[in-house]
Amino acid sequence: MTFQAFLIKYAEIGIKGKNRYIFEDALIRQIELHLERVEGDFTVTKAYGRIYVNALSEYDYEELIAELQKVFGIVWICPVLQLPDEGFSVLAEKIVAYMGEVHPDRHVTFKVDARRARKNYPLTSQDINIQLGEVLLDAYPELKVDVHKPQLTLRVEVRDQFINVYSIQIPGPGGMPLGTAGRATLLLSGGIDSPVAGYMIAKRGVTIDAVYFHAPPYTSERARKKVEELASLVAKYAGPIQLHIVNFTDIQLYIYEKCPHEQLTIIMRRYMMRIAESIAKKNGSMALITGESIGQVASQTIQSLNATNEVCTLPVFRPVIAFDKQEIVTLAEQIHTYETSIQPYEDCCTIFVAKHPVTKPSLNVIHASERKLEEEIDRLVEEAMNTIETVVCRP
Ligand code: ATP
Numbered sequence: 177m178t179f180q181a182f183l184i185k186y187a188e189i190g191i192k193g194k195n196r197y198i199f200e201d202a203l204i205r206q207i208e209l210h211l212e213r214v215e216g217d218f219t220v221t222k223a224y225g226r227i228y229v230n231a232l233s234e235y236d237y238e239e240l241i242a243e244l245q246k247v248f249g250i251v252w253i254c255p256v257l258q259l260p261d262e263g264f265s266v267l268a269e270k271i272v273a274y275m276g277e278v279h280p281d282r283h284v285t286f287k288v289d290a291r292r293a294r295k296n297y298p299l300t301s302q303d304i305n306i307q308l309g310e311v312l313l314d315a316y317p318e319l320k321v322d323v324h325k326p327q328l329t330l331r332v333e334v335r336d337q338f339i340n341v342y343s344i345q346i347p348g349p350g351g352m353p354l355g356t357a358g359r360a361t362l363l364l365s366g367g368i369d370s371p372v373a374g375y376m377i378a379k380r381g382v383t384i385d386a387v388y389f390h391a392p393p394y395t396s397e398r399a400r401k402k403v404e405e406l407a408s409l410v411a412k413y414a415g416p417i418q419l420h421i422v423n424f425t426d427i428q429l430y431i432y433e434k435c436p437h438e439q440l441t442i443i444m445r446r447y448m449m450r451i452a453e454s455i456a457k458k459n460g461s462m463a464l465i466t467g468e469s470i471g472q473v474a475s476q477t478i479q480s481l482n483a484t485n486e487v488c489t490l491p492v493f494r495p496v497i498a499f500d501k502q503e504i505v506t507l508a509e510q511i512h513t514y515e516t517s518i519q520p521y522e523d524c525c526t527i528f529v530a531k532h533p534v535t536k537p538s539l540n541v542i543h544a545s546e547r548k549l550e551e552e553i554d555r556l557v558e559e560a561m562n563t564i565e566t567v568v569c570r571p
């Protein structure tokens with residue numbers, strides 16, 4: 177069966193009242209943007225608190241669904257049959273045909289769940305449930321009714337213009353539509369964790385910018401390309417991402433020269449956070465995002481997190497903070513960033529790492545080490561800020 181319409185269901189908790197239209201309009205806008213990437217002509221319409229995607233031309237079903245599954249805010253995608261009201265017997269006939277085509281295996285339990293938005297329909301919802309149930313059982317005796325936990329629910333919605341019939345609900349990603357929750361800046365490395373972190377925050381409706389610190393010639397052009405690729409993969413969900421590429425080489429070399437090597441990673445990370453925060457503030461971001469997870473490496477013990485957090489005034493979102501590595505990997509696989517993340521290109525952190533980095537840095541000790549940088553560091557940071565290269569990573 178070729179569906180001409182898709183009912184888009186979204187979570188309504190917290191968006192009732194006067195802000196509801198902002199949420200709905202943002203969702204419609206995002207659906208439209210995603211549909212530009214699907215071959216075919218579509219419109220997105222809103223009618224009585226329902227959002228529909230209507231196909232105006234031929235299209236590829238799998239492609240359309242896959243794209244809609246990337247739109248944050250969508251909870252369910254329901255391919256729907258929209259029928260004119262031609263009386264109950266015609267409706268019943270069409271539903272029998274629908275059932276025959278859409279559910280070839282009918283050895284299942286089912287129920288009919290009817291609703292009337294139009295109250296002058298001659299049958300009550302309960303009448304529709306009972307009468308349609310009987311018609312379907314007559315047509316397909318292998319069906320069994322179960323009103324409590326049916327395997328298949330046939331939904332019938334009598335509306336003003338037409339009657340919606342659907343029984344398929346495909347899960348969307350959930351979350352909130354992009355553009356409804358401000359902007360945040362993601363520290364994006366080439367690893368597994370930070371793309372997942374960016375995805376998770378974008379899923380809450382937050383627009384994402386990204387910052388990548390590279391250290392040429394210690395890190396290659398290929399490593400940078402990999403990060404751009406990762407940003408483009410996250411952009412499939414989060415929309416075009418401005419990626420700010422910071423040349424971190426001189427700062428790293430200077431820290432390497434002046435500070436105890438077991439503190440390098442922490443001090444370096446503090447400068448990353450400082451620079452990322454400056455970039456964020458310049459671009460209207462109200463938070464930073466990292467892929468840190470407690471205890472994953474020396475620089476992510478609570479003490480280390482405390483040391484890197486200290487230099488920031490913006491909130492730092494760490495959505496994978498309590499995830500095990502495997503849980504992050506599972507999510508990375510689901511959002512298709514994993515394959516790119518595991519490509520073996522050097523990271524600017526790993527080049528200068530000490531054999532035995534501190535795991536419980538004391539803030540006093542770190543402050544003392546950073547004082548050794550006083551002479552040159554402000555100039556180097558300024559230079560890094562002035563030589564930022566920004567690329568837009570599109571889906
Ligand atoms: P990931 O897998 O995300 O790279 P990781 O396990 O390698 O993380 P770290 O290298 O300690 O962990 O980095 C922790 C976080 O710091 C990363 O998730 C990322 O947000 C940020 N980060 C690390 N290196 C860079 C970099 N070169 N550019 C931008 N952000 C970085």
Ligand code: MG
Binds near residue numbers: 366
């Ligand atoms: Mg990393």
